[in-house]
Amino acid sequence: xSNKWITGAAIxxxxxxxxxxxxxxxxxxxxxxxxxxADLQEMRLAVIEHLPSGAKLTLPAHSPAGTAAINEIDxxxxxxxxxxxxxxxxxxxxxxxxxxxSRKNGKWEKMAEIQELxxxxxxxxxxxxxxxGVKDMLVGWSGGEEVKKELTAxxxxxxxxxxxxxxxxxxxxxxxxxxxxxxxxxxFQFDRTEHVSKAELYRFIExxxxxxxxxxxxxxxxxxxxILLGNATESRKGIFIDAGVGAHSSQTTLxxxxxxxxxxxxxxxxxxxxxxxxxxxxxxxxxNNDGIIEIDLMKQPVxxxxxxxxxxxxxxxxxxxxxxxxxxWVRDSYFDFSAGFxxxxxxxxxxxxxxxxxxxxxxxxxxxxxxxxxxxxxQELLTLTYFPRxxxxxxxxxxxxxxxxxxxxxxxxxxxxIAVLPEGNPNLPDKYAREYERLxxxxxxxxxxxxxxxx
Numbered sequence: 001x002s003n004k005w006i007t008g009a010a011i012x013x014x015x016x017x018x019x020x021x022x023x024x025x026x027x028x029x030x031x032x033x034x035x036x037x038a039d040l041q042e043m044r045l046a047v048i049e050h051l052p053s054g055a056k057l058t059l060p061a062h063s064p065a066g067t068a069a070i071n072e073i074d075x076x077x078x079x080x081x082x083x084x085x086x087x088x089x090x091x092x093x094x095x096x097x098x099x100x101x102s103r104k105n106g107k108w109e110k111m112a113e114i115q116e117l118x119x120x121x122x123x124x125x126x127x128x129x130x131x132x133g134v135k136d137m138l139v140g141w142s143g144g145e146e147v148k149k150e151l152t153a154x155x156x157x158x159x160x161x162x163x164x165x166x167x168x169x170x171x172x173x174x175x176x177x178x179x180x181x182x183x184x185x186x187x188f189q190f191d192r193t194e195h196v197s198k199a200e201l202y203r204f205i206e207x208x209x210x211x212x213x214x215x216x217x218x219x220x221x222x223x224x225x226x227i228l229l230g231n232a233t234e235s236r237k238g239i240f241i242d243a244g245v246g247a248h249s250s251q252t253t254l255x256x257x258x259x260x261x262x263x264x265x266x267x268x269x270x271x272x273x274x275x276x277x278x279x280x281x282x283x284x285x286x287x288n289n290d291g292i293i294e295i296d297l298m299k300q301p302v303x304x305x306x307x308x309x310x311x312x313x314x315x316x317x318x319x320x321x322x323x324x325x326x327x328x329w330v331r332d333s334y335f336d337f338s339a340g341f342x343x344x345x346x347x348x349x350x351x352x353x354x355x356x357x358x359x360x361x362x363x364x365x366x367x368x369x370x371x372x373x374x375x376x377x378x379q380e381l382l383t384l385t386y387f388p389r390x391x392x393x394x395x396x397x398x399x400x401x402x403x404x405x406x407x408x409x410x411x412x413x414x415x416x417x418i419a420v421l422p423e424g425n426p427n428l429p430d431k432y433a434r435e436y437e438r439l440x441x442x443x444x445x446x447x448x449x450x451x452x453x454x455x
Contacts, residue, residue, distance in 0.1 A: 042108065043070075043072070043101070043103075043108055044070070046083070046101055046107075047083055047085045047099070047101060050099050050108075050110050051085075051087055051099065052089070054090050054091050055089050055090070056087060056088055056090055057069040057085060057086065058086050058087060058121060059086070059121070060121040060122070060123060060124035060139075061123070061142075062122060062123045062124070062140075063123070063124040065124075065126060069085055070083060070084070070085045071083070071085075071126070073126050074134070075100065075126075075136075075137060076102075076134065076156040077132070077134035080103060082101060082102050082111060083100070083101040083108065084099075084100050085098065085099050085101075086098045086124070087099070093119060094117050094118060094119055094143070095117065096118045096119075096120075096121060096141060097113060097115045097116060098113070098114040098139065099113050100113070100114075100156075100161065102159060111161075112156075112159070112160065112161040114139075114154070114161065116139075116141045116152070118141040118142055118143045118150075119142060120141075120142045121141065122140040122142035122149050123140030123151070123172065124137075124140070125137075125138045127174055127175070127183040129153060129184075129185060129203075129204055130164065130182075130204045131182040131204060134155075134156070136153055136154060136155045136156075137153070137156070137161075138151060138152075138153050138174060138185070139151070139152050139153075139154070140152075140169070140172065148168040148169065149168065149169055149170070150166060150168050150169070151166070151167050151169050151172060151187065152166045153166075153185075153209050165185075165208055165210075167187055167200075169187035169189065170187075170188050170189055170190040170224070171187075172185065172186065172187050172188065173185075173186045173188075173227050173229040173239045174186075174229070175229045175237055176237065177229075177237050177238075177239075177257040178257045179235075179236075179237075184201060184257065185202040185203075186199055186201055186202070186229075186255070186262070187200045187202065188200075188224065188227060188241075190223065190224065191219070192222075192223070194219070195219035195220055196219045197216070197217040197218055197219040198216050198217055199215045201257065201261075212260065213260065213262050214262075215255070215262040215264065217241070217253065217264075218243070218245075218251070220245065221243040221244060221245050222243070222244035222245060222246075223243065223244055224241065224242070225242040225243055225250060225281055225283055226240070226241075226242040226284070227241055227242075228240045228283075228293060230286070230292075230293040231291055231293060232254060232256060232265075232320075232321045233292065233320070234291075234292065236256060238255060238265070238293070238321065239256075240254055240284040240295065241253040241254070241255065242281075242282065242284055244281055248279070248280055248281065249278060249279055249280065250277070250278050250280065250281040251277050251278070252275060252276040252284060253266065253274065254266065254295070254321055265321060265324075265325060266325065276295055276297060276327075278297065278298045279314075280298065280314070282316070283296070284296065287318045288318070288330060288331055292320055293320075294318040294320055294330055294331070295319050295320070295321070295327060296316050296318055297316075297317045297318075297319055297327075298314045298316060298317070299314065299315040299316075299317045300312055300314065301313060301314070301315055301354040301355045302354040302375055303356065303371075303375055303378075304354075313355040313357055314334075314335075315334060315345075315355060316333045316335060317329065317331075317332050318330045318331045318332070318333065329350065332344075332345040332350055333345065334355060334366065334368075336364060336366075337453075338364075339412075339415070340412060340413070340452055340453055340454070341386075341451065341452055341453060342450075342453050343384055343451075344449045345368075345449070346439070346441060346445070346449070348439050349368070349439060352371060352372045352435070352439060353368050353369060353370055354368075354378070355367070356369060358383065362385045362386070362387050362395065364385065364386050365384065365385035365386075366383070366385075367382070368380070368384075369381060370426075370435075370439055372432055372435050373428050373429065373432035373436075377428060377432070379426045379428060380422050381422070381440060381441070382419055382420070382441065382446065383404075383419070383420040384420075384450070385417075385418060385420065386415045386416060386417040386418070387415065387416060388414060388416075389411060389414050389415060392416045395418070396418070399418075399420050403424065404420045404421060404422055405421040405422075405443060406419075406420060407419040407420070407443040407447060409446070409447060410452065412452055417450070419443075419446040419447075419450065421440075421441070421442070421446065
């Protein structure tokens with residue numbers, strides 16, 4: 001956003017020429033547009049001018065398209081973008097609304113205004129849920145933590161907005177789940193007191209968004225950690241539900257749409273529960289950037305069976321849905337969330353390594369060891385350690401004296417991270433020595449396998 005516009009808006013506010021001119025967010029964050037238009041500055045000023053008295057722009061808390069107070073999008077299919085802005089009244093903190101502006105005869109005019117009661121705009125998305133090829137506006141209004149949120153869907157024809165659905169929800173997911181070109185809405189309902197959890201599938205039927213299917217879920221959860229709609233396979237989308245259970249554990253459920261019905265893909269497994277369980281809270285993600293969401297299954301390393309749960313250096317074993325009722329392995333990783341890093345394992349290490357904490361070397365150090373020859377004949381493959389930056393030279397000297405290869409991995413929060421690769425031949429029988437050599441990595445591989453993660 002240009003300084004010229006910011007200065008101009010500020011002058012207008014000071015002169016009292018713009019009613020309700022107040023910012024809940026920095027002006028640079030106010031606009032989300034698919035393309036920059038020539039009348040961008042004029043549109044911004046028009047939005048401020050059309051705000052109700054005593055209102056300030058507000059940001060939706062969650063928006064798949066990107067969070068912004070002003071969105072530019074074609075809502076009525078006329079080929080021209082409308083401007084959509086959300087506001088909150090300063091005097092009445094439970095009064096929310098949205099204004100929609102359209103451009104007529106070279107001037108921005110108010111096309112519609114929506115007024116609602118609530119404290120925040122929880123959700124905003126623009127998707128075609130009616131099947132007419134034009135994006136509809138989906139807004140989630142929230143009245144606070146203890147109050148159920150309400151999703152309202154609006155369809156636009158010409159210059160009028162029509163409400164096509166209003167339904168309460170705890171969480172939600174929106175997307176084309178059956179590859180028919182029209183987005184479905186799945187609303188999740190959770191009542192902790194009654195121990196009830198369910199998913200409701202909504203479609204556009206006879207002019208309204210109506211429930212077309214319901215599926216009961218585990219009502220004993222603590223709550224939803226994450227609900228993520230994404231690719232479950234190369235050709236199918238699914239909804240990954242990560243939920244907390246017990247004191248610190250979690251479970252993952254995967255829902256897909258088949259023949260117009262919601263299906264829990266793990267529910268048909270006679271030998272297993274209807275969800276994937278983990279000892280600690282984890283969330284699903286595309287860990288290898290292939291466009292498909294992976295599910296995390298925490299695995300206890302060999303040799304840690306007697307350790308307290310909290311001290312175990314867990315291996316995170318990532319899996320993808322196989323399209324039927326099972327999972328297929330993709331990758332193993334180790335996370336140190338306190339230090340903010342992830343170490344991915346080469347594919348060759350799968351089921352042939354364990355992790356040992358090596359606090360005697362340096363707090364936070366771990367050693368990856370080869371166990372192919374048995375638990376009692378472990379052989380070091382890699383040590384990963386970090387320490388205060390001012391100790392870097394001292395620590396590197398110590399490792400070099402042990403005839404090891406030092407691989408600098410980076411620095412973060414005044415800490416230096418290094419990988420240590422052993423040199424020399426392993427003390428193993430020939431068969432296992434050959435396998436060990438196949439598992440060894442070089443400095444370049446160590447750098448590629450190490451990743452800083454968001455703290």
